[in-house]
Amino acid sequence: MRVIGTMLIGNEDVTGSEPAFRAVDPATGEPLEPAYAGGGQAHVERAARLAEEAFASYRTETPRRRAAFLREIGARIMALGDVLIERAMAESGLPRARLEGERGRTVKQLELFAAAVEAGDWHGVRIDHAQPERQPMPRADIRMRYLPVGPVAVFGASNFPLAFSVAGGDTASALAAGAPVVVKGHPAHPGTSELVGRAIRAAVQAQGLHEGVFSLLFGADHRIGLALVEHPAIKAVGFTGSRTGGVALMQAAARRPEPIPVYAEMSSINPVYLLPGALKARARSVAEGFAVSLLGSAGQLCTCPGLLVGLDGPELDAFIETAGQRIGASEPGTMLTPPIHQAYQAGVQKLSQQPGVTVRARGGEPQAPNQCQAVLLEATAQAFLQNPEGLGQEVFGSCALVLRCEDEAQMLEVARSVEGQLTATLHLEAGQDEHLIRALLPVLELKAGRILANGFPTGVEVCHAMVHGGPFPATSDPRSTSVGTAAIQRFLRPVAYQDIPDAFLPEPLQAANPWGVPRMEHR
Incomplete structure (x- = not known):
């Protein structure tokens, strides 16, 4: 596989309409080919609407299918081989060993979320069975589960071209939750982003999913990112970067007619x-x-x-x-x-x-x-x-x-x-x-x-119990983490079902529990 210099909007390779930019080899200061033309409002509209269309079917995929998709992404990233590592080295100045380790972390993260999806804790099922004889008032049958919020915008980070970028933790946790993703690739490593994006798109196709489950946009300035956050089809944002950039996205999301959460990891001196x-x-x-x-x-x-x-x-x-x-x-x-x-x-x-x-x-x-x-x-x-x-x-x-x-x-x-x-x-x-x-x-x-x-904070273990978050300005929401399987909670919301007949309930709430998810029940 080679880099071409296009955005990926669903199944299409799309050349942008805005001024072109190139990655720069930081070790030499030399620009790298190819040039990437930035996306405009029409490209944001196309990607966001495709994600909105995909949401209807993707959110209902079984845990088994969703987990298979995440594992497929990991396998296709590994299959890129040295092409990916060499491009990332050229665009970031990072050494081979660091990037090979980061690739392993990225794939491990996808596997971790696949296993979490299959385990089913994230559904958060709580069932209060009906109590028709209760006095002085009967109790209805009330059942709760978590649903994905909708399409998620993800911003690639500069310092982790793999593990916090196109297929990084924000993307992995959103896809695990059942949310389609539109990524705004970081302009420092567009070639790396394109290669990983193509691996994700190939996984979408191989698993027979709607093409809008994943898209990748590029832009050299902040306009396309703001346009993406402001689009009504986008329901949440994942961001890793500067305090200035994170606050700007938070403000843009708050100004929307329908405000949405921005999960921004920003600034920390780690005392x-x-x-x-x-x-x-x-x-x-x-x-x-x-x-x-x-x-x-x-x-x-x-x-x-x-x-x-x-x-x-x-x-x-x-x-x-x-x-x-x-x-x-x-x-x-x-x-x-x-x-x-x-x-x-x-x-x-x-x-x-x-x-x-x-x-x-x-x-x-x-x-x-x-x-x-x-x-x-x-x-x-x-x-x-x-x-x-x-x-x-x-x-x-x-x-x-x-x-x-x-x-x-x-x-x-x-x-x-x-x-x-x-x-x-x-x-x-x-x-x-x-x-x-x-x-x-x-x-x-x-x-x-x-x-x-008695240690040092560099080196964030990818595991179920990890918390990579904290009070502002470390993050925009201290209740969240961007690493660890609890990261899936950022892109879910609770829904309660009261006295809904069993035949119409979603699988995790049905009496037979066909998906076998963990449930908290009170009679």
């Missing part, structure tokens, strides 16, 4: 709390682990540890010294796109110029275009508390700020002052840090979607 016992026992080894986490993928991960908080003293000095040595000896990594590199440089400059901030280490000097020079900064906790907006903003890349706290009370004050986060990490020592752990945990539960101990 790491270095408790006294842990620093005393292993300050240097913790620093080594932190440096590896910070430097991986040039820091272009939404779970990159951007803030470290510890008590002032020789143990924190040892941590900073070791981390600074590792960062100072690091080679610069290629960033995903020229705009991301430019934003990183501007973010580092702005953060390092804030009052009370000093530079403790810089990585190796860039030797090629779009390379990330890692930076370790330091400030007092008091400086952060006086200027949380200036010192608490995400810098997307290998940049981290260490805060020196005067005492445990100030550490707790910092924890209360940070914005909503995807993760919060505790480095702790059993038998020494219990009091501070018990004080911090209730605070962190209200601030983050995932709390870790």
Whole structure:
């Protein structure tokens, strides 16, 4: 399979009507062929209406058929082989091993949702049987299940061209829920997106599904994305990207005559709390682990540890010294796109110029275009508390700020002052840090979607229990996750059926329960 440079609207290859753009190899700065003409309003209309048509049949597919479709997508992605990996390398600057791992994660995610669809918990069936003899009033027969909300718009992410893109978690969970998907591919990797899109379309055809179950649109600017969110056929949005972009989509969705939910994963500095016992026992080894986490993928991960908080003293000095040595000896990594590199440089400059901030280490000097020079900064906790907006903003890349706290009370004050986060990490020592752990945990539960101990947040396990979400601005809806099988809940809504004859009830609610789904019943 090869890239052609077209959008995929149902079964059609469609050339856009808006100005063309090309992906850029970030390692060289050279544009890549082919050119992709952006889509316009007519293309959004066609894709959204096809999805609306497909919804009627796709939402009623059996769990077995839906699971087979998800597995078919995974198999066809794997069948692309090196063509996919090599194109993704050229468009992202990411190494082969990282992309092969990401491809495996993408396919595993599809399999995980296939298994979840078959297991049936997502139906959420609750049955209250009729109680005609109840006094003073009889009770009706009431049965509830979850239905898909309708067609979903998905925005591909820049930093994960496979696992958070065309066939990533948002698409997988929406398709698992029974919702057709229209993807707005990220302009940084259109060739990768096209290849994966063709694999999904082939799976749609092989499974005999309506062509509108999947479409892929392109555009170099924000207009096509806004048009997609504003289209009345779209009933929910999945987005991974910047805070600015996510908020813009939230506002567009709220302005609609029929507002819709936007599930946006946006901004997080993922604070790491270095408790006294842990620093005393292993300050240097913790620093080594932190440096590896910070430097991986040039820091272009939404779970990159951007803030470290510890008590002032020789143990924190040892941590900073070791981390600074590792960062100072690091080679610069290629960033995903020229705009991301430019934003990183501007973010580092702005953060390092804030009052009370000093530079403790810089990585190796860039030797090629779009390379990330890692930076370790330091400030007092008091400086952060006086200027949380200036010192608490995400810098997307290998940049981290260490805060020196005067005492445990100030550490707790910092924890209360940070914005909503995807993760919060505790480095702790059993038998020494219990009091501070018990004080911090209730605070962190209200601030983050995932709390870790003695590890680092980069590397999000794809499993049933994972939560990749958190209070704003980490996400737009703290009740949701974009990783793990609970992600399917974003694209479902509950419906109750009262005194409906059994023959007319949907299969999960019928007395015979032909799909064998788990049910909560009360008589």
